[in-house]
Amino acid sequence: MSGDQPAPDRILQLIFGYWATGILGTAASHSLFTHLEHGVDTADRLADRAGISVRGAQALLDGLVGLELIEVRDGSYRNTAEASAFLVDGLPTSLSPFAVLKMGHMGSLAGLPDAVRAGGPATVATVEVADNPHWEGLVQAIAAQSVPVAAIAAGLLGLAGAGEISILDVGGGSGVYSGIWLGLNPLARATQLDWAPINSIARRLLTARGVADRFTTVDGDLHTADLGTGAYDLAVYSHIAHQEGAEANTAVFARLRSALRPGGTLVINDYIVDDDRGGPPFALTFAGEMLLKSKQGATWRRADYAAWLAKAGFDDVTFHPTPSPATLVFAR
Template sequence: MSTPTAPVTPERIMQFAWGYAPTLAIEAALQHRVFDILDESPKTLDEIVMASGASERGLRAILNALVGLDFLRRDGDKYTLAPESEAFLVSTKPSFQGGMFKHTSKQLLPNWLQLNEIVRTGEPARSVNAEDDGSEFFKAFVHDIFPLSYPAAQVLAGHLALGSREGTVRVLDIAAGSGVWSIALTQSAPNVLATAFDWEGVLPATQAMVGRFGLLERYTFLPGDLNTTPFGDGYDVATLGHILHSEGAENSKALLKKTFEALKAGGTISIAEFLVNEERTGPPGSLIFAVNMLVNTKNGDTFSFEEIAAWLTAAGFVDVRTLDAPGPSPLVLATKP
C-alpha cells in the first residue's frame, strides 16, 4: 500500500511573503527597549508602556507578535523574555547581537529593495568595498557586529596558544573593522602585538574598540587599501575575518598571495567566511549572503572550502584545514612553509 503524498500548500510561500516582518518587529522592540525592560522583571503591557514611552497600541501588536515567534513569553497579563532573547537581545549584555537588526533595516534593506533592477543589470546598489562608500558603511556598524565574531575569535586564540611561543608574536588583522580577531588573540597572551589594517576612515572605530579592552599600547594602526598598500612582513598570524566575500574571486586570490608574503615561515592564516558547499546547494544562509554581495559589491560572492583551499595552495600555503568555531562556518586555516 502506497503512502499518501502530502498535499502541496502555499503555506511556506506565504511565510516567505511576510519574511521581513519578524526582523522589523524585533528591531522595533529593540528601539523601544522592550528586551532591556523585561530583563529587569516580567511586566504587564501598561508597565512596558510606562517604561518605554511607546504607544499602547504599537506595543501590544509587536509584543504579541514576538510571543507568537517565541522571542517573548506571556503568563497571564505579564510578558517575559524567552531564553534566546534573554541571552542575545538585552543590550547591556556582552552577548548582545541586536545591532545586526539596525544594520539590516538602515543599511541593507534599502539596497535589497532594488534587487529586481540589480538582477537585470548585474550592478550593485552600492559598492561597500570601495573606500569612498565603504568607510561610511563599515564604521557605522562594526561595533554592533563585534559579538558575532568574538566567540569564534576566542576559539582561534585557544587553538593557536600564542602564549606558549617564545618571544613576541606579531598578528596582522587585515580589514580589521572592530578589531575583534586581533583583540581576542592579543587578550590571550601578553607576548602578542597586533597591527590593525583598514581604511583610514574605519580605523578610528577600530581604535575605540581596542581602547575599550585596554589594549592600545600593544597595537599599531596601519591605514591603507587592501590592493595597493604594503602590509609589511614578518607576521606570525594573519586574520581575514569575513573579507573574501566582498572582494570576489580574483581580488581574493591576489589578497591571499599578498598575505602569504607578509607572513614569516611557519606563520598561520585564519579565514572566516560564509562557506557554501561545493555544489552550491546550501547552506541557505550562505547562499542568501551571496545575494547580499550581489546587492552591495561589484564582484563579491560566497565560496566553498574547496575553492578557498585551492587559492591558498596556489598562493603557497600548505596544510589547509578547518577549525570548528561558533559562527556560520568553520574557520579556514593554512600554514606558510
Template sequence: MQLSIGFWSFKTLASAYELGLFARLSGTDGHTVDELARMLGVGQRPAELLVTACASIGLLELRNGRYVNSAVADEFLVPGKAYHFGGWVQMLDRRLYPAWGRLSEAVRTNRPTSWNPDEQAHLFDSEDPELLALFWEAMHSLSTLTARELAAHVELSGSAALLDVGGGSGAYDIELCRRYPHLRATVLDLPPVCEIAAEKIKAAGHADRIAVAPGDFLADPELPAGHDVVLLSMIMHDWSDEQDLAILRKCFAALPPGGQIVISELLVDEEKAGPPAAALMGLNMLVETTGGRNYTAAEYEQWLRATGFVDVRTVSFEAAGANGAVLARKP
C-alpha cells in the same frame, strides 16, 4: 509559507529593538502590556500585538501576566552587554532591508543596490557617516561572537604576533588576545576604521597588546611585516577572485617561513547547494559589492596552493559570521 513571511519575524525584532523594548525590560521583574505601552509611548493595541509577536519568536516570555526578556534577548539585545548584537540588527534594518527590496534589480544588472558604484569608489566609501558608523558597530557585534568560536577551534598557542588584515573594529583581536595571554596583534584597516578600532581596543583593556596600522590592503603594495600569523576574517567574500588572489600574495610575502594564514568565512559547500547562511550571505554580496561572493573551501585551497602555501586544511565550527576556517602555512 515560512519563507514568504520570513520578513515578519525580522521586522518584529528590528522594531522592538528600535523602540528600546529589550533595554527597558532588562533587569526588571517584567511589565504588563499597559505598562509597556506607557513606557514606549505607544497605544495599548500595538503594544499588545508587538509583545505577543516577540514572545511567539522567543524574544520575550510571559510570567504571571508580565513580559520579561528571554535569555537570548537579554544577552544579545540590551545595549551595554558584552555581546550586544543590536548594531547588526540596526544595520540590517536601515541598510540591507531596503537593498534586498531591490534584489531583482541587482540580479538583472549585476550591480549593488545598497550603494551607487557610479558615485562611490567602493562599499566603504560612504556618503553617510551615520550609516557607516552603524555598519562598523554591526560588524563588531557579529565579529565578537564569531571570534569567540574561532578562538576555541583554531590553535594559536604557538603564535606570537597576529596581523588582522581588514580587521575592522578589532573584535577578533580582542577575543583572541583574551584567550591567548601571550599573543600580540595588529589591526590593519582604513584610517577612519582604525580610529574606531583604537577606541574598542582601549575599552577592552588591550591597548598595550593590540596596535592599529592605518592602510589599504588592496591598494598598498605590501602588508606590515613582523607577524607569524595573518588573519583574514569575514573580508574575502567582499572581493572578486582576482582581488582575493592579490590579497593572498601580499599575505604570503609578509609572513616569515613557517608563518600561518587563517581565513575565517561562511564557506559554501562543494556542491554549491548550501548551507543557507553561506549561500544567502553570498547573495547578499550581490546587493553589497561589485564582485564579491561566498566561496568554497576548495576554492580557497586552490588559491592558497597557487600562492605558495602548503599544509592547507579546513576547521569547521558554527558561529554567527563564519562556519569554518581554512588554514595554511608558508614553507
C-alpha cells in the same frame, strides 16, 4: 490541507519575512529585550519604561512571541535563552545594533531584481569607499557576530599560551579579533590594516578594552598596502573574502603568505558554502546580499578557498565549522 498536499504556510512566512526584520529591529531600537531581562514583564510596564504606546508595546510583544524570541505565561513576558544571550544591550555578543541596522537596509532590497538582471549593483557600490559615514554604525554592529568565532579560533590555536606573537588583521574593522586575542595573551601585539576612519573606531574601542598599548593601526587599502615580509605569526582575514572576487582574494592570500613567518597561520572567517552549493542555508542566502552590495563578491565554496590558498602558497588548509553561520579556515 492534509495528506501529501503541500501547504502554503512556509511560503507565506517567507513572503512576510520582512515583518520579522521590522519587529525585531523595532524591538531592539526600543531596548525591549533589555527591559525584559531586567524584569519589566507586561505591555503596560514596557510601554512606560520604553516610552512607547501600550498598543505599540503589545504589538511588538505579540510579534516577538510569534518569532519565538520571547515567551508569555499568565500575561507575563520574558526573554527566551536565545534572546537573553544575543539581544540584550551591552553584551559583547548583542546583535541588537545589527538588527536595527538591517531594518534600515530593507528598502535596498527593491534593487535586487535590477542587480540580478545586470549581474551587480546598478550604480557603483558606495559601501566600498573609505569616507562612507555608515562605517561608524556598521563596524560596531557587526562585531558581535565575530566575538564567539574569535574566541573559538583562539582556543583552537592555543593563543592564550603562545607567548610573544605578532598578529596582522587585514580589514579588521572594529578590532574585535585584536581586542579578544590581546586580552587573552598579554605578550601578543597586533597590527590592523584598514581605512583611516575605521581604524580610528578600532583604536577607541581597544582603548576601552585596555589593550591599545599593544595595538597599532596602518591606514591603507588592503589591495595595495605593503604587508611586509615574514613579520607576523598570525594573519586574520575576517568577513572580507565574500566582498571580493576570485582574483582579488588570491592576490591578497599570496601577499599574506609572504607577510607570515615560517610556520605562521592565516585565519579566515566567512560564510562558506558547500562545494555542491547544497548548503548551508545562511551562506547561500547571503549571496544575494553580495550581488546587491558588492562589485564582485559572493559566498564562495570550500573548493574556491582551497584553490586560492594553494595558488598563494599554502599547503595545509583546514576548515572548522562554528556554532555561528561562519566557518573558520586555517591555512599554513
